[in-house]
Amino acid sequence: MIEHSSFNPLLTESNDIELLKLTLGRFKRIFNGSGYGFWEWDLTTQRMDWSGGFWERLGYSDEDTKQINSAQAVMERIHPEDQDSIMDSIRNHLRTRQPLDACYRIQTKAGDYVWTQIRADTLYGENNQPAVMSGVNFDITELKRVEAALRESEARQVRIIQASSDGIWEWYSDRGGFHFSHRCWELLGYDDLDDVLTEGEDRLKIWRRHIFPQDLVKFDDALAQHLAGRDFFDVEYRVVCRSGEIRWVRGRGKAVFNESGKPVMMSGSNMDITEVKRAEERVLLAKEQAEKANQAKSAFLSSMSHELRTPLNAILGYTQLFEYDGNLSREQVTNIREIRKAGEHLLQLINDVLDLAKIESGKMMVSLEPVLVSRVIKECFTFVQPQADALGIRLYATLADQEKTYVVADLVRFKQALLNLLSNAIKYNIVGGEVEVRLDVQPMDQLRITVRDTGRGIPADRQHEVFQPFNRLSAENSNIEGSGVGLVITKQLVEMMHGNLDFSSAEAIGTSFWIDLPTAGEWNLANTENVQSHMDYTPAALQINRQCKILYVEDNPTNIRLLQQIFARYPQLSLDIAEEAFLGIYKARSLLPDAIILDINLPGMDGYEVLNVLRRDDLTKEIPIIGLSANAMPYDIERGKSAGFFDYLTKPVQINQLIGVLNQVLVE
Structure with a gap:
């Protein structure tokens, strides 16, 4: 179951x-x-x-x-x-x-x-x-x-590259050879589809064939150094274009290295710098031309310095001789000293105008010291008084309690600035007008020096043009002389002294120009008084008691006569003249003077050559030689001191300075 x-x-x-x-x-x-x-x-x-x-x-x-x-x-x-x-x-x-x-x-x-x-x-x-x-x-x-951002980034890079007109190139070790962008070939005058570029040949070889032969080693060395990891790849070289034109390229790039240090790729750019190089060539050419022009200017200024000093040598030299004459009246001595001061002022202006170093640097050095304003005003009044008298212009000063006030300034520059303001106040005044110089104390320890005139004034709509160079505010259409640069120079001079220049004007009433300068409160008053004391024109004493022979080698008759008259005042000195270089060498060897005064600009052989000959001669090599020349440019003085002169003096000769040097040379 x-x-x-x-x-x-x-x-x-x-x-x-x-x-x-x-x-x-x-x-x-x-x-x-x-x-x-x-x-x-x-x-x-x-x-x-x-x-x-x-x-x-x-x-x-x-x-x-x-x-x-x-x-x-x-x-x-x-x-x-x-x-x-x-x-x-x-x-x-x-x-x-x-x-x-x-x-x-x-x-x-x-x-x-x-x-x-x-x-x-x-x-x-x-x-x-x-x-x-x-x-x-x-x-x-x-x-x-992300793709859109990458596309935008790529497009941006393309736009930047296109805007820069640079060619781009790349190299990959695993692909073999270089890739050049279309722009690279355009730099050489090629179309990227030209047969020469599409035959299958390595394009780096094609590029190298276009590199200027003399620059090929430089290109290869820069590339090798970079691939060896020792330097940046940044090289400028020339290329020969398809048309035969030579252009400049700046190649820059950077390699990527693997872990073993071998380069695996490299990217870079080629920039056409032809116009930059041409501009550099133009700048260099302009620089050479400017240097040649500068040398010509230096030669011109040196020549002008010499030519201007030669007549001044006679003017100032002979005025100094009057100091030795005891039969002049007090008024005559005063007049002679005014001539001498005017000449010295002119000489100082020439020194500064012709100082090449100052002109080239675009600035002028100032020596600031305590200056007694009232004394400068008085000296300036002496210069311009004839000009004012010719127009019936009243010239006066309101000093109040500032008669003993000192300012910190350059004495020569301050005087030059004040003279220019006074001269303008007279030139642009009305006949029978007045010019006032007024002193007022200003805050911050400043003193104001105002020059007021009663002329036609400056229109309000043109007051901004006052300090423009070469602008004369339509005065060029009048019979008033001028260049239109005086106020510009004056303003520069005042500002160099740490001051200020300004003005106010009203038509049909007049114009006021003022200079604000710092007071000299920080200086000791005793020192100030000492600095501002009158120039000592007392003839210098010759500190020798024996007879000395001096040989003067000079070809200018005026200068010879001047030194003859100077030496006639000193009986201890006998002066012998040689009017040309070879005669000077002969007399130096035959007379064996105690000192030689030697001009530089001599015919046939200049002073430096004479100096060289005398220094090599056993008979004359120990004789002190003093240079005396109208060549007074800064480099002339420096050259003279370096050449072996005992001292180098410039014309116009200062008698006291010359006697001082002879005291050094002749004292036993």
């Missing part, structure tokens, strides 16, 4: 159903958790079923999947610009039976679009007809965003 089995078919079927539900639930959780969107398209009924986490992230619920269940409804949610392309991809898939792989934008529940990628395949039924297409969607929005 067979026992009844415990097998129950209904129970087994129930277990299978439960197992199937569990499996379906697990797959559903996997689908939803994966972030993918799953779908199935019945190609016969056009029904679409879809599910998965992808759709949920787009905002669609289970209810939406039930309503949007046709292919047409799904297609309407694809971006209009992508619908044709996705349909082409589907038709191509069905025709070729290759898996479907496409990208498009799909609409979210909120109405915007995200990028998705679709992958699908199709199941074929009876008669080999497509029956069901199944696939998966996933979000690639971030990937598309």
Whole structure:
């Protein structure tokens, strides 16, 4: 008897159903958790079923999947610009039976679009007809965003490169050879499609053939140094273009090295710097021309210095001789000293105007010291009084209690500035007018020196032009002489002395210019008085009691007569003259004088050559030689001192200075 089995078919079927539900639930959780969107398209009924986490992230619920269940409804949610392309991809898939792989934008529940990628395949039924297409969607929005950013970055780099007009080149060790951009070949005058570039030859060789032969070693060395890791690749070299024109290129690049230190790739650029190089050549040419012009200017200034000093030598030299005459009246002595002071002032101006170093540097040095303002005003009045008298202009000063006030200034520059203001006040005044100089104390220990005139004044709309160089405010149309630079120079001089120059003016009333300068309160009054004492014109004493022979080598008759008259005042000295260089050498050897005074500009042989000859001669090498020349530029003085002169004096000769040097030379 067979026992009844415990097998129950209904129970087994129930277990299978439960197992199937569990499996379906697990797959559903996997689908939803994966972030993918799953779908199935019945190609016969056009029904679409879809599910998965992808759709949920787009905002669609289970209810939406039930309503949007046709292919047409799904297609309407694809971006209009992508619908044709996705349909082409589907038709191509069905025709070729290759898996479907496409990208498009799909609409979210909120109405915007995200990028998705679709992958699908199709199941074929009876008669080999497509029956069901199944696939998966996933979000690639971030990937598309990155791609867009990369494209924008690439486009930006391309725009930058195109804007710079630089050629780009690259080298890869695993690919062999160089790649040059189209712009590189344009620099040489080629089109990238020219036959010479498409014959299969290594393009680096083609490029090297265009490098100027003398620059090829420099190019190769720079590249080798960089690939060896020892230096940057940055080299300027010339290339010969297709037309034969020579152009300049600046090549720069950087290599990438592997772990063993070998270069694996290198990228760089070629910049056309031809115009820069041509500009540099023009600058160098202009610099050479400027240097030649500067040398010509120096020669001109040196010559002018010599020519101006020669007549001044006579003027100042002979006025000094009057100091030795005891039969002049007091008034005559005063007049002579005024002439001498005027000459010395002119000499000082010449010194500064012709000082090449000062002109080239664009600035003029000042020597600040305590200056007694009232004394400067008095001296300036002496200069301009004849000019004022000619126009019937009353010239006076209002000093109040500032007669003994000192300012910190450069005496010569201060006098030059005040003279220019006084001269302008007289020139632009009316006939019978007046010019007043007034002193007023200002805050912060400043003294104001005002020059007031009663002229026609400066129109208000043109007062801003007063300190413009070469602008004479229409005075060039009058008979008043001037260059239009005096006030500009005056302002610069005042500011160099840490002062200030300004003005006020009213038409038909007059103009007032004033100079503000710091007072000299910080100086000791005793020292101030000492500094500002009158120049001592007392003839210098010769401190020797023996007879001395002096040889003077000079070709200018006026200068010879001047020194003859000077030496006639000193009986201890006998002067012998040699009017040309060879005679001077002969007399030096034969007379063996106690000292020689030697001019520099001599005919046939200059003073330096004479000095050299005398220094090499055993008979004359110990004789002190004093240079005396109208060559008074700074470099002339420096050259004279370096050449071996005992001293180098400049014309116009200062008698006291010359006697002082002779005292040093002749005192035993």
